[in-house]
Amino acid sequence: MPPRPASLKVRALQWLAQREHSRAELRARLLRAAAGRPVPPPAVSAPGWAAPLEGPAGDGDTFAADAPDDDSQAGADPVDHAPEVDALLDWLSARGYLSDQRFIDSRIHTRQGRYGNLRIERELAQHGLAPDADTRQQLRDTELARAHEVWQRKYGAPAADPGERLRQMRFLAGRGFSSDVVRRVIRGLTDDEA
Structure with missing residues (x-):
């Protein structure tokens, strides 16, 4: 049986x-x-x-x-x-x-080290959820540092030619980082310099 x-x-x-x-x-x-x-x-x-x-x-x-x-x-x-x-x-x-809030926190925690705000918010939207205003602001405040860390792990050095620069930009954009943040990372600007 x-x-x-x-x-x-x-x-x-x-x-x-x-x-x-x-x-x-x-x-x-x-x-x-x-x-x-x-x-x-x-x-x-x-x-x-x-x-x-x-x-x-x-x-x-x-x-x-x-x-x-x-x-x-x-x-x-x-x-x-x-x-x-x-x-x-x-x-x-x-x-x-x-708990939807616990799901949001868990998803953000696991994704923020590898992905940008656009990607994280898109994934949450597919579940019919959205981060609250404080969480969204915290993600915005750390996006440049997170993008720089992802870029550093993948490339570690500024692009030598325009083709390489475009490839690095596409990589970061594909990870869901905003275009402004991508440009700042590729130019080598940090939060203090911006």
Whole structure:
């Protein structure tokens, strides 16, 4: 006799024990599980701005709801599980297991060492979230230093020719740093000199 599948509450707690989830992301995963469709582990997309919530290979930060739905299964149950899932999400939130603010803080903490504000805010927006004004200002205040650190780790020396300078600028822009910050880093300006 095959083992009985875990309840939605158990699955949600297991997923939350692995890493923070936004409410929207966890809701999508729970709805897939409740409908009996397989819930793949969060997949990592190919790098690029068009990919949903991409990250470095293996960090498991993509949005599982982006996987295609397979409603063509024979005998698919048309039962609406949304009320049950929403009630579970409310229960998880009330007990502190699920917190959008904690998800925002976690995402910013893991991303700020490698990515710029544009990239971080875009990823949060894909989850239907946004940092508060204080957090946004703190990110703005540290963006130049973070961009310089990323540039230093990758290149370490000023560009010798215009082609190399363009490549360095594209690299920083691809990481989500603003154009003003990219220009300042490539020129070698620090916060004190600007």
